Amino acid sequence: MGAHELRKRRKSTLGYTPWLSLTKTWSLSTLGQLKEASLSFTEAEKRLREHGPNVPLEYSFPRWWHLLWNALFHPFNIILIVLSVLSFIALDYPNGAIMLILVFISVTLRFYQEYGSSKAAMKLSEFVRCPIKVQRCAGRIVQKELVVQVDQREVVPGDIVIFEPGDLFPGDIRLLSSKQLVVSQASLTGESSTADKAADIREDHSTPLLDLKNICFMGTNVISGTGTGLVISTGSNTYMSTMFSKVGKKTPPDDFEKGLRRIFYLLISVMLAVVTIMFVVNYTTSLNLSESILFAISVASALNPQMLPLIINTCLAKGALAMAKDRCIVKSLTSIREMGSMDILCIDKTGTLTMNHAIMVNHLDCRGLSQEKVLRYAFLNSYFKSDQKYPLDDAILAYVYSNGFKFQPSKWRKIDEIPFDFIRRKVSVILETGDIHSKFFGRYMITKGALLEVLRVCSYIENFNKDETSIFTTYDYQRILNLSEDLSNEGLRILGVAIRKLEMLQTCETSKGRKREDEDIEKDMVFLGLITFFDPPKDSAKQALWRLSEKGVEAKVLTGDSLSLTTRVCREVGISTTHVITGPELEQLDQDTFHDKVKRATVFARLTPIQKLRVVQSLQTIGNHVVGYLGDGVNDSLALDAADVSISVDSGVAIAKDMADIILLEKDLNVLLAGVEHGRLTFGNTMKYVKMSVIANLGSVISLLIATLVFKYEPLTSRQLLTQNFIYSVGQIAIPWDKMDEEFVKTPQKSSERGLIMFILWNGPVCTLCDVTTLLFLLFYYKAYTDVTQKFFHSAWFIEGLLLQTLIIHLIRTEKIPFIQDVASWPVIFSTVVTSAVGIALPFTPIGKVMDFTLLPLSYFGFLAVLFLGYFTVGQVVKRLYVLVYKRWL
Ligand SMILES: Nc1ncnc2c1ncn2[C@@H]1O[C@H](COP(=O)(O)OP(=O)(O)OP(=O)(O)O)[C@@H](O)[C@H]1O
Numbered sequence: 001m002g003a004h005e006l007r008k009r010r011k012s013t014l015g016y017t018p019w020l021s022l023t024k025t026w027s028l029s030t031l032g033q034l035k036e037a038s039l040s041f042t043e044a045e046k047r048l049r050e051h052g053p054n055v056p057l058e059y060s061f062p063r064w065w066h067l068l069w070n071a072l073f074h075p076f077n078i079i080l081i082v083l084s085v086l087s088f089i090a091l092d093y094p095n096g097a098i099m100l101i102l103v104f105i106s107v108t109l110r111f112y113q114e115y116g117s118s119k120a121a122m123k124l125s126e127f128v129r130c131p132i133k134v135q136r137c138a139g140r141i142v143q144k145e146l147v148v149q150v151d152q153r154e155v156v157p158g159d160i161v162i163f164e165p166g167d168l169f170p171g172d173i174r175l176l177s178s179k180q181l182v183v184s185q186a187s188l189t190g191e192s193s194t195a196d197k198a199a200d201i202r203e204d205h206s207t208p209l210l211d212l213k214n215i216c217f218m219g220t221n222v223i224s225g226t227g228t229g230l231v232i233s234t235g236s237n238t239y240m241s242t243m244f245s246k247v248g249k250k251t252p253p254d255d256f257e258k259g260l261r262r263i264f265y266l267l268i269s270v271m272l273a274v275v276t277i278m279f280v281v282n283y284t285t286s287l288n289l290s291e292s293i294l295f296a297i298s299v300a301s302a303l304n305p306q307m308l309p310l311i312i313n314t315c316l317a318k319g320a321l322a323m324a325k326d327r328c329i330v331k332s333l334t335s336i337r338e339m340g341s342m343d344i345l346c347i348d349k350t351g352t353l354t355m356n357h358a359i360m361v362n363h364l365d366c367r368g369l370s371q372e373k374v375l376r377y378a379f380l381n382s383y384f385k386s387d388q389k390y391p392l393d394d395a396i397l398a399y400v401y402s403n404g405f406k407f408q409p410s411k412w413r414k415i416d417e418i419p420f421d422f423i424r425r426k427v428s429v430i431l432e433t434g435d436i437h438s439k440f441f442g443r444y445m446i447t448k449g450a451l452l453e454v455l456r457v458c459s460y461i462e463n464f465n466k467d468e469t470s471i472f473t474t475y476d477y478q479r480i481l482n483l484s485e486d487l488s489n490e491g492l493r494i495l496g497v498a499i500r501k502l503e504m505l506q507t508c509e510t511s512k513g514r515k516r517e518d519e520d521i522e523k524d525m526v527f528l529g530l531i532t533f534f535d536p537p538k539d540s541a542k543q544a545l546w547r548l549s550e551k552g553v554e555a556k557v558l559t560g561d562s563l564s565l566t567t568r569v570c571r572e573v574g575i576s577t578t579h580v581i582t583g584p585e586l587e588q589l590d591q592d593t594f595h596d597k598v599k600r601a602t603v604f605a606r607l608t609p610i611q612k613l614r615v616v617q618s619l620q621t622i623g624n625h626v627v628g629y630l631g632d633g634v635n636d637s638l639a640l641d642a643a644d645v646s647i648s649v650d651s652g653v654a655i656a657k658d659m660a661d662i663i664l665l666e667k668d669l670n671v672l673l674a675g676v677e678h679g680r681l682t683f684g685n686t687m688k689y690v691k692m693s694v695i696a697n698l699g700s701v702i703s704l705l706i707a708t709l710v711f712k713y714e715p716l717t718s719r720q721l722l723t724q725n726f727i728y729s730v731g732q733i734a735i736p737w738d739k740m741d742e743e744f745v746k747t748p749q750k751s752s753e754r755g756l757i758m759f760i761l762w763n764g765p766v767c768t769l770c771d772v773t774t775l776l777f778l779l780f781y782y783k784a785y786t787d788v789t790q791k792f793f794h795s796a797w798f799i800e801g802l803l804l805q806t807l808i809i810h811l812i813r814t815e816k817i818p819f820i821q822d823v824a825s826w827p828v829i830f831s832t833v834v835t836s837a838v839g840i841a842l843p844f845t846p847i848g849k850v851m852d853f854t855l856l857p858l859s860y861f862g863f864l865a866v867l868f869l870g871y872f873t874v875g876q877v878v879k880r881l882y883v884l885v886y887k888r889w890l
Pocket residue numbers: 347348349350351390391392393420422425426427448449450451494495558559560561562633635
């Protein structure tokens with residue numbers, strides 16, 4: 001759907017009006033609830049039964065007629081249907097029926113396949129967890145409010161949900177509370193700008209729906225800030241579902257498909273021109289209008305690459321099913337082919353190169369000595385920070401609880417928070433302790449985050465040996481950096497901790513209630529020390545990366561973490577660290593140097609989400625690479641959206657999973673390796689069909705033209721032509737089950753339109769040469785040029801054409817010598833044998849009589865054996881020359 005259409009839709013309010021202007025209490029009571037009270041588990045269950053599972057229309061299993069329509073609605077099918085209708089009008093029922101049967105086979109097989117692969121994906125997608133935090137109350141007599149995690153499918157209208165950065169809204173929501181909430185509505189508007197949302201705003205009815213501040217929509221996601229909201233509609237009743245069901249969501253064709261379509265449209269126009277010439281020649285010689293029209297229709301139908309949609313889809317569906325076996329969910333089928341073309345894979349560090357089991361190791365002051373105070377404040381920060389999603393916080397809490405520290409968080413009250421985000425890379429909480437009138441009262445701001453970010457806001461440093469604070473000097477700075485360098489080299493992750501005593505009632509808000517700039521308050525802090533964590537490198541990563549590089553996929557690490565640690569981890573898993581760069585360094589570069597650095601560097605550290613995006617875009621546009629991106633965080637979502645193949649993990653945040661084309665149930669690079677192989681196989685088999693069918697079709701159209709001009713009568717009757725086309729089209733269905741040359745699977749494969757045209761120009765004439773030789777042989781050896789020999793000519797030409805079109809695949813499918821150096825997989829061999837046998841046997845059957853075939857002499861089959869031997873020899877020589885010139889075959 002275009003941005004224009006989306007903008008138009010924003011204007012309608014689709015029945016949401018009652019929710020807009022009225023108060024939160026009204027919203028609650030309309031849903032049958034008391035003021036801000038959450039649902040009980042029993043009530044939630046009841047509502048779930050009433051409203052059904054919370055699955056937006058877009059993600060529910062496609063209706064069968066939708067799949068059928070998809071399978072049917074393809075230009076090649078339409079052409080065939082039109083031609084068949086024309087045949088029926090001309091009262092040639094058998095021809096019309098043959099064409100319809102072809103459409104029927106192609107459409108049913110494609111439908112069956114899509115149904116199967118959608119079902120497999122759907123089944124697997126049930127494993128994908130979408131945990132949502134909701135408030136529910138429990139207890140029969142005394143009701144107690146609990147915050148529980150339920151699956152998105154179980155969220156019902158009336159639920160109160162709690163959300164944080166990275167979350168997708170699990171329904172359309174009326175905000176109840178919000179804190180600096182910024183939301184991305186790109187999935188609905190198509191525009192990348194973000195929107196501020198706030199609970200305490202009364203909108204009026206004239207505000208366009210998507211501009212409403214107090215409503216958040218399903219499918220949109222939280223960029224930063226936190227809040228709670230009341231779910232007002234779920235599943236197919238959400239705005240997103242109503243919008244997509246009205247407009248219809250269509251994935252636009254990718255570059256590969258667009259290229260293919262252009263080539264085939266070109267081909268069809270050439271064919272139409274040739275068909276017109278044939279019609280004219282035929283009509284001027286025979287003066288039989290209906291016969292000439294039927295012949296032209298048959299030629300057009302025979303030249304239509306009608307199996308293309310089926311073959312493309314079968315290849316992709318086979319890839320998706322194979323990947324499903326590796327517990328990999330393919331959301332967008334075409335991404336499998338892109339996987340085969342991918343030559344750069346951007347990966348993150350945590351969980352991909354490391355185990356993602358961060359364990360806290362120590363709490364050090366700037367001299368590297370263990371200090372309890374550092375741990376206490378780090379703990380208070382993690383304890384009071386509102387979202388607990390980041391594993392480092394869990395690691396701190398686990399360390400404190402398991403080592404018996406008693407920091408008594410109950411003595412502290414949380415006043416305020418500046419939430420964590422991936423640009424600031426730190427989180428601050430404002431806490432209070434003691435009675436406000438007592439002398440023990442104190443209000444503190446405690447900050448924890450990436451070391452360099454924390455150091456930037458520190459003006460003082462705690463001297464633990466003297467128990468005093470002193471001015472932060474460059475000497476201190478250097479000492480801390482040296483210490484952190486040493487720790488990183490030991491493979492430890494580091495966070496810095498700092499504190500600041502605030503004046504009496506200082507918070508993040510100004511007196512007017514507006515948010516202060518973070519810098520206003522996060523400054524002049526006292527540096528306390530460092531917390532270190534250990535996240536062991538993953539054993540399997542090294543081997544997987546090595547095998548990926550063997551397959552021509554270069555890995556680049558894009559992370560928000562520090563350079564020294566990333567370098568250390570990368571070295572351990574065998575990633576080159578000769579070219580490394582950090583986000584702040586990238587910012588300093590001009591355009592050209594930026595692209596150059598991005599091209600060379602293998603490790604990018606301290607990147608912000610936008611920098612991750614810029615790196616991916618630079619690789620795509622300037623480097624002309626097909627870029628894959630594996631990431632699981634909210635900070636990866638921009639880059640995931642831009643990448644050619646976006647991959648996420650089940651444990652990742654909702655928005656990352658939403659952006660991804662492929663979701664891994666386990667974060668393992670080895671699974672991707674298998675994906676790359678499937679991708680190349682898919683690509684290879686599709687290209688085989690495309691090249692083969694274009695060559696065969698063009699070859700035969702030219703031969704038909706020559707034969708028509710030479711003989712002044714149809715070289716085949718229209719029925720024979722259609723039958724020939726029918727038999728060999730059905731035979732091609734086996735192609736997706738073929739294998740590829742090892743050399744082909746070794747390197748990333750990319751299609752090029754120019755390459756395809758050159759391929760056709762080189763190899764097409766070999767087919768025509770074969771046909772013309774047959775023509776000359778029939779003409780001079782069998783003297784088949786009179787009306788009496790017409791039947792003989794038709795039978796001979798029919799068999800030769802059929803066998804040639806069936807055998808071409810063996811020449812095209814491999815760079816090696818067919819049958820000698822490389823044999824096709826058994827389904828292809830089987831289909832070749834059956835197709836040839838059917839063709840040869842046809843004249844001996846009653847159908848053959850109906851179709852006006854005669855029996856052919858044995859000598860003709862002898863000639864055919866020699867002819868095809870010659871065809872393969874000449875074809876192989878042309879192939880060698882082609883590879884010599886273009887350095888590749890398929
Ligand atoms: N819970 C936290 N509290 C404070 N700071 C944190 C926390 N989690 C992460 N950070 C800081 O933010 C930085 C970036 O986070 P993180 O390393 O997760 O980024 P990333 O780009 O997702 O990296 P990765 O490639 O490892 O997934 C970290 O280096 C760390 O300094």
